[in-house]
Amino acid sequence: MALVELPYNQLVQWVIARGKTPEDCNKRLIAVEELCKGFFEKHTSIPQDVKDMQRHVHCEYTEWYEILCDITERLKSTEDGKKVNFIGQYSYEPLYDADKILRAFRKNNLHIVSYSQVLQKQMTFNLPFIKKGIESNNKELSDYKARRAESLRKLNANINELQNRLKVYCMDIKDYPFNEDFEVCLKTRLTQEIAIKNANMTIHNYHRTLKLVEALDNEVVPVFKAFVKYQKMDKNYHPEETMKHIRQAVKHGLEYATNGNEDTEERPSDDANAEPEEEPLIQIVKDDNELLVAEDKRRIIFSTQLGQSSFRQLLLGELLELLSFVKVRIDELQNRSNAANYIFSQSGENVNELIMQPISKYEKYIEVINEVIEILSGTDSMKALSILKNRSDLEKSAQGEISIWKRCCKEVAEQSDLDKRIQVTTETLKRFTSDLESARKTIKDTKAKLEKATAEVMGSPVKIFGEIDNI
Structure with a gap:
């Protein structure tokens, strides 16, 4: 059979047009997905590795066909899963229900619709959201770093000026950390030294x-x-x-x-x-x-x-x-x-x-x-x-140094705040970058699964194309 090439967002319509899935396939898929979610509420006494898969219930971009296939295989590997009744049906109720839902998927080829929906959601919503988040965080990070560099420049300038002023009074700037708790200490010593110098x-x-x-x-x-x-x-x-x-x-x-x-x-x-x-x-x-x-x-x-x-x-x-x-x-x-x-x-x-x-x-x-x-x-x-x-003139004469010291305190606090913001933004950027790689992998894997499933149903090789080739 000749290779069929078509845009990824037109694949489902192409399958519907050839009668391989009903026109209300989206509605039927929703009903089947609800059965998948209800499976975990109905069956509480199932193996832990199967129960752990309940986390997918609250995920925004869940493809249930693959998950249900995985659940079925895991239940089959249990002792109860190996038992069947006289007509060949599974006697283990969780496995029976999972297999029933799986057959509903396959009956109307809803797994093709499911793959296609996941692919379109990833391309339409998730991927743009992640890329926008990366762009926004990169911009914020650049802004924070620029502000920190400017703050550091101001701090160094103020420190040099304050250091030169304090040297006149034989005071060491290192004795007065840029913390509001040291303001009284600095003011007291400074007024004393100013009075002594003027005397x-x-x-x-x-x-x-x-x-x-x-x-x-x-x-x-x-x-x-x-x-x-x-x-x-x-x-x-x-x-x-x-x-x-x-x-x-x-x-x-x-x-x-x-x-x-x-x-x-x-x-x-x-x-x-x-x-x-x-x-x-x-x-x-x-x-x-x-x-x-x-x-x-x-x-x-x-x-x-x-x-x-x-x-x-x-x-x-x-x-x-x-x-x-x-x-x-x-x-x-x-x-x-x-x-x-x-x-x-x-x-x-x-x-x-x-x-x-x-x-x-x-x-x-x-x-x-x-x-x-x-x-x-x-x-x-x-x-x-x-x-x-x-006293008022003495305190006024010390205001120059006190004001510079307060500006240093402000810049130190500003840098501390910016350091935290840079750290948080960097971590957020790492998560977005990781999410982007995961989304790209999901899109590529889903594309391959969709092409394979469609080829099996249609009996001819299928290749989809579009923005998915430039992610």
Whole structure:
């Protein structure tokens, strides 16, 4: 017989057209499949290996003809299955019922319809569902991996920034894992270290101020006094009184101030100029909202002459006046050099030696005065004093590091969540891939069975084709 080739989804119609199966074959197949499902409810005392096949009842793509053939063979192999009655029928009821259902399949060639339905369900529903699942999971997996890579990039950037910031306070980032439980620990240590750093910086600034002011008192103030004297302004303008806070800063700047007057106590030891030890803060604030640093440092910062805001303001005023004078002196040297030197020619040999210094020296004085002004009134100095006085400013100064640390915590949590999603998606993808291989095998096996069964019924070889060839 010649080989018959036709699309797989037209095979049943071809068999019906040749009268090998009834037109209501689909309806009859449903009735037979219900008998297959009811078989397990009716027969409970059957061998375990047969009972295990009940799992197919709840499967979505079950082909019952093959299963029933398998059940029949297994029942035949039992002792009861070998018994027959006087007319040759099986006397073992489960085997009798299974054989009866099997004969119903074969009577109307419903096994061809059953194979065909399984094949079409696999091609129409199961295979597209699996492929769509694989595509969706691959997309999700790529998205999760991209998000994790971006999260890791952000985490590394934040870690580097935080690490550099904490190094300023001699803190190790490894001591503060990115876990919310460590936030209080980090905040406490950070505020302590910030307070200590600002206290040390303020004390260093005080010593630097004294050193610079002393140089000005020795080199610039005498020139200023000579100018006042030469201009015969000393009757109405007293340079000693005008520049008294510069002299007072030199002599008593780090002595403890008394209440309401300029009398002073004993000057702190010169050891205060050394690098202060990192003593721990006793507390953060008192009831009056003043920060408590180590007591000796607190007294230097807040109780010395330089620690008094009013004294610093008076000193600042004198420095600004001295700055104006030096600028005028530079202008004289640049534009009226001969007259400028003559003006001070009668001021005395020592003063003349100072006066005759080059412009570059006076420009250096401007740099010194500006540095002292910056120390006394600059943003960094004012911020340091504010941090040492107010809890809110201290906590605000720590917010930068805390915010970066929280971002690190967020990224770590994000990566943990993404790792779980990647793991779940990968496992799901593996299941889908396995299901795809199983579906392909089922389709190929069912195709072969359908071709063989149809050939046996029709008496000629049959080959089906279509999408099943490209799965």
